[in-house]
Amino acid sequence: MARVAIVTDSTAMLPSDLGDATELITSVPLQVIVDGTSYDDGVEETSPEALLTALAAHKTVTTSRPSPALLAEVYAKLAAQGFDEIVSIHLSAELSATCESSMLAAREVSIPVLTVDTRLVGPGVGFAVMAAAAVAARGGTAAEAREAALSRIAATRSYFYVDTLEYLRRGGRIGAAAALLGTALAVKPLLTIEEGRVVPHERVRTAERAIARLQALGVEACEDADGVEVVVAHLGSPDRAAAVTEGLSSELDGKIDGDVRVGELGAVLGAHVGPGCVAVVVGPRV
Template identity: 85%
Template structure:
């Protein structure tokens, strides 16, 4: 029976306690560049507080994929540890070249590597990773694990609110026309991911209405599922996120598997959405 390792990246927003899955999952950092200096996503210099301070100081913050060399090193290390196959699960290739790095590194890997483009970002990627790890832990093949990841991707919904589209426009993650329209009409945009890209989902006149609509979208995303995982993300908006989590937990009740998890976005995601962002991701129970 082949041993299968799961590799992902720092945008997946995995839970802090992975339990037994921790032995199978390896996460590689994307890069955050602040005024020309590059840091790994997830270190002190790229904590949410550090990112918020950098944005408030009008520093230039950009992001970059993990290099093919880093992924190649990761794959070689896992092979040396006795893994026979690797499934490498990453954020949308429409938003990052991370999948490209994985495919380039896979050419030199000493064991087979399957690269999975989730066409999602954030917790939706994490759901796919955990689904794949559960299959690998039961002795499934890399193909089985990949299929489980893609199954979760297809059944997950992700929505987010931003105070402004400017950060997404700067990073090239949303079209300038859409960003201009949101600014011109003074509306508060709700966004989603379609075909791997960030697209407008709805426009609401006030932040309060937008947050209420975001909660409703989370409830709608759980429709038809007996049990769901729910994650609320935010950048610099703990009160909004906590209220959102409480509202979702109350509305969905026993349908939620465990608790509604709340987490602050890392610097790579945060740099593209800006302060005030709140996200809701819903997927089938793992």
């Protein structure tokens, strides 16, 4: 029976308890560049608090993919540990070159590496990772783990609110939502991810209405599902996140697998959405 390792990146917002998948999952950091100095995503210098401080001080914050050399080193270590195949699952290739790094690195190692472009970001990537890891933990092949990830991806819905589109514009990740820039002062945009890109979903007049609508969209995404996993993510908005979490927990009582999970965005994602962002990500059981 082949041993299958799962590799992902630091944007996946994995749960703190990985259960049986702990030994199977390796996370590789993207890079956060603050005023020209590069740090790994997830260290003290790139904590949510540090990011908020840097943004408030008007420092230049950009991001970068993990290098192909770093991923090749990770893959080689897993091969040396006795794994026979790797499934490498990453954030949307439309928003990052991480998948490209994975495919380049795969050419340098002795075992097969299947790269999965989730066409998602944040918790949606994590949903795919956990689906693949569950298959690997049962002794499934890399191809079977990839298929589980793809099924989970197809069922996942992501919606998010931002106070301003400026951070997405600066980072070049604004996509079709650029159409809202001219009216950004008059509306509060609700955005989603389609085909791997950030696109507008709705325009709402006030932040309060936008947060209420975000909760409603989370509920709507669960209507036809027997069971769902739900994550609320935010940057510097614990009160908003708590309100959305409480509302979803109440309205989806009996449908949620476990509790609604709440987390603060890391620096790579946070740098592109800015303070005040709140997201709801729903992954129906597949």
